[in-house]
Amino acid sequence: MARSIRNGGSVPVADIASGEIVRRGRRIRIAGDFTERDAHGVRVTGAGAADVSYEGDALVIDTSGLAIGGHTVLVSGIPSLGKEKGRQDAAFDVIVVDTPAPLDESLAVLHATRIRIGELDIESLPMGAGVEGEFRDVFKAVTRDGEKAEVLAFDQVGERVDIDEELAGLAQRRQERYGRVEPALFEQLEQGGEVDVAVWASTRDVDVPEPEKSDRRQTRKPSRVDAAARKQWAALGEKLADVGREYGLEPERIDQAAPVVYGRMPAEAVRKLAEHDLVAGVFRHDREGIDDLNDSIAIHNSDDAHTAGFTGAGVDVAVYEQGPDVTTNLVISGRFETPGSTSSHARMTHGIIRNSQPNRPHGHAPDANLFSANSYDLDAIRWAAQDEGCTVISQSFHRSAEQTSDSLSHDDNYKDWLALHWPFPTIVEAAGNGTSTEFVNHKGYNRLTVGSHDDTASAMATSSVFRNPKSTHGDRELPEIAGNGVGVTVVGLTDSGTSFAAPAVAGIAACVQEAAPVLKSWPEGTRAVLMAGAWRNPSGGRWRADLSAGVDARDGAGTADAGRSTSIARARQNRDNAGALRGFDVGTLRSADLDGSGRTAFRYRITTPRTPLFFGSHVKVALAWDSKATRTDILFLSIYQNTLTVDLDLEVRDSSGSLVASSMSWDNSYEIAEFDAKAGESYDIRIRRWSGTDDVWFGIAWTQISTLFDIFGSVQTAPVFEIGG
Template identity: 30%
Template sequence: MPPSSRSTREEPAVHISIPLTLSLSLAAGASRPEAEPDAVSVAAHLHALDAARLVSEHEVEVSLPRTGRDFRRAKVRDTETQLLIDVAWDATGRAVDAEQVLRAEAAARRASLGKKTPVLAARLTEAAPDETIPVAIWLHADPISIALPARELPGASDAETRHEKEFRLAELRTTAEEAQREITSRLRMLGGEIRYASALAPLIYVDLPAAAVAEVESDESIDHLYDAWSDNADELDIQSCATNVDPGVWAYGLTGAGVVVAHVEDSRADRDNTCLVCDMGANKPTHINVDQHSTACTGMMVSSNITYKGIAHGACFYSANGGSYSDSDMAGAIDAGAANADLQSHSWGFTTNGQLNEHDRHIDYIVRNARVFADDSAGNSGNSNYLTSPGNGFNICTVANYDDRNTCDGVDDIMSSSSSGRDPISPNGDREKPEVAGPGTNITSLTLASPGTCPTSSVGSGTSYSAPVIGGIAAICMEADPGLKLWPEALKALLMASGVHNIEGDRRLSELDGTGGVDGTVAATSAVAGRWKGGVLEAADFSGGHLEKAIGHVSAGKRLKVVVCWDSNPNAGYTDDPLEADIDLDLIDPLGAVIASSSSYDNSYEVVDVDVTTAGIYRVRLSYRTWAGESEYVAGAWTISSP
């Protein structure tokens, strides 16, 4: 986030890895350069380099509430070696060991809160010993095997993707059961009532006496304790033409056929509405909670209504309904959506003031390990207010709401003033959410029906209605290339790279619309053309600190947008920084020159966006500052469109 909107609220602790040799070492406490300190002068002074060969590419301002430390940090490129130098300095210009300072902040947080969230810790200080406290417990678990064939060309079949997913779901169920077995018995002995034990993740929801929480916290099998009494809620035409799906994509014959989409919220869609055709069931099929919100959102993806047709009207749907918005019921809905669909679209959430919660972690775990794409509504708290969870997660694609003004050409589109835009809190303060935007204002969709009818009506506005639009485009991309069903990182990258409709700010990436409004035709044609690559990478794959891949020929006069995405690791400490890799992206033109780069600290993606002036073969080059895990799912996608 920009320094002007930088949060001074409590930041989560951070997990920091020793920097790779790619980032030149600092001498903490070294004296300031003679000139007024800035990124270039500090880097030149510390490394005895000519400032003329240095360019600052990314700068952040860091404020740490528990240790009271403030400093600036930057990635500076040495244009002669093309290496990025990571530098940090305080107000006096003296070098700061950023890694050490961030570790100290993490330690201070743990010393104060232990394994508890700040909200849970505060409630426990006021609770009577016998007061019942709803708690979500994330357990230590064995890591899931991270093995997947590298994808350089299209070719994965539906049968291959189904087999791989079934294998992974079975492994997740076994891992969750083993992690939960012993602690479940202990929780009951302490007077706990189990509300839900996740079928796919090492996660348990339990009502515990306040006095028992401290005893449970000391259990070595427990990673973190979350407050579990959240006020989850819904996050409240011509969407198909505004996103350039109609006529472009449908005329191409792509409708989402062969794809199952899950809509996740408390209620289920109304099966009496005859325009919901291909029904694959529900998590709680007989539950009485059937409402217009779920019916409308599901209709935006799969409606067969001739006038208000769903974005992916050839897809089948699954209602991943929780029955209620209790945290435990919604965890069950998340698991059901992962087990029964190719992708899940979320239109619910609550404000956590920029903090990650157990739902963020749960969905990040599902995306990484079950290989299921997920999107979520950004929230309706206003442009200057925090996004809602589970949209704060790293592996989910969070969607903002823009107003298409009921026109198709896009020239008068504006961001909705209600769409939440304030970024999640992060160690270096530069996370950017949401990733993309979709039309969600003044929407008409399916409504509750009498048996055998297909009524539609104006259903209102909100990011709830933006998210299923992007879910529908994701389904179309999966039909175009079934290999995307196994690569949620690639699908997220492809959707972000298709954000070529700039609503506000910088067209590359900005505060409220992310990379921009997603153009369905750009996304679908890029999927058909196979404009993505994915692989399980290790540090050793970066020969000389770099990894280069050709993305093919691009003609002069075109716009080229490239995105690379990777995952957080929910098996790592989620009160710390869950990103085990910090990857940077360079775009190299046919002459071998770096013409664009992206090098944030706290995002799980990087983006470049250029107007092409030289025709020829373009390449991307990846490098990394830190690499703490053994391997990472990394995928890149690119789109070629008109400027």
């Protein structure tokens, strides 16, 4: 089905959908009542040059000269064939890739990734020419009416391959190599001696219902199900500790929130313990932390949120790291340890969220209740969440192995688990600072990892880490969002790093949760609102275009924006709403919610105003959901594996049913779709479940950025000033 590039009656149409992925060299045809001179009115943005010609009554765009990546095709002065007379402008997006794959033009290809499958891992590769050796190009495609979805996979010479079979072979080889032992710990065992471990118990024979929470209001206390589950985890931990002693494990602590036992044991006994039926996984337990080295209130528009009355009041926020060395200008509601270890680094991370320094801004959430989880021990973050009920937690340190490991650590698994249980905290973490060879330090699915940008949100800090972890389809993308971490001055100190970007985003999250208290119990919704509100991209490219071209992006969804995000949070919408400029929703996605095509039977509607003063807008939609962070059965073996059991995608269609935007990655727990909207138009947002059958919690959010707002609004005119200092 050809895609209309303009609303109205009989209008010119392109033979691709907006945002479609095409092979370089594809000739895009725009049919309509054109003349030869109309070819001069076509412009294609981005690097490279497109050849535009007139053939018959159609304009033809040859993409051979375009660079790999996202482009926008602008058609100026096209003849109007609808009710409106005269000539108008139109635009649509396209993503160009180099691939040997013979893509079927009857399908709309909406996501692409290139991977090399090794003996034990997967390497992600760019979708450009000149890649040597074997590789696989894998695509998500749908029929042009959107009713059917299909995976397409080809090798380096364009031959079709069974990618599921090849990935299953990789999984089997990894299982045979590592068993239930975390790869990072497995390599450490070769050194011998004693090792610190975190042992997860198998829950195969434990029948515990899923945690419960309301999608209409904050869940203020643990449900009976949660309370019963904690007792079962504790009993399971005691049993596991007894088993561990038989293999030389010296248990040090049984976790109060998850079925985990911490201790120390001989390296040579780890593999034997991992084979026990009661064990789901054995992980490296790192006890030390490394701090991740002027947060501008204005650059994040937190002052706009404060002016609107959202200052984080009533929201409990914790900083998880050492405690502040000086508390003179801080307001701390509680501490994990007294006195505990301290640092000036922690003084800053606390102060960025809330401080009381005279004659200075008092942080991004100046009225939040601030707690200090002042220890590197994981029990400190458990205390912040489950003892103090903190619904926002900021972390600005990492374990030493996390910067060199390409997979999830025990800390990642544990914090993803915490996010799935009362009080369902939104956990915000610093991406880390280092070189291009260092991995993003925090790799969990159910949290937000934050990169660092400059004081104008126009460039990412050169030290902000962005290298992605390994993933099944090679398209995992971290960090998820960015904050100002360059030259931050607060409570008498100045420093730079992602350490100071993370608490800025955490403070904004507190303002968002004050604006919509239900989000205190929905980290999925908080994540979606923050990503939808992030309308500026400091590194330049849009999230989806970079991802599909195989570009490792630095800034995720873009710069967090408190003003826009709190506006979204004030506009809760229901399924099948009448239409709104902005909004959000949270809930549980079940199989019963889907139609025969795998898409939701319900939809969320966006409408744009018809006023002549409205010059158009850019629309951004974000979807977030969870990893189960639980046991998986592989080859009849019960193993702890934190993976996405459900793959969700986004699509947006206009009132004629034409696809205007989509986001269809494989390995992320979020999707971001963007498009330029037309005045007086209505758009439908729908979720497609690409794979999986589990019920899953989700959050969805959208907003529009009007030209008028950007020209005259406070976003562009607000002065930049420091947080104290």
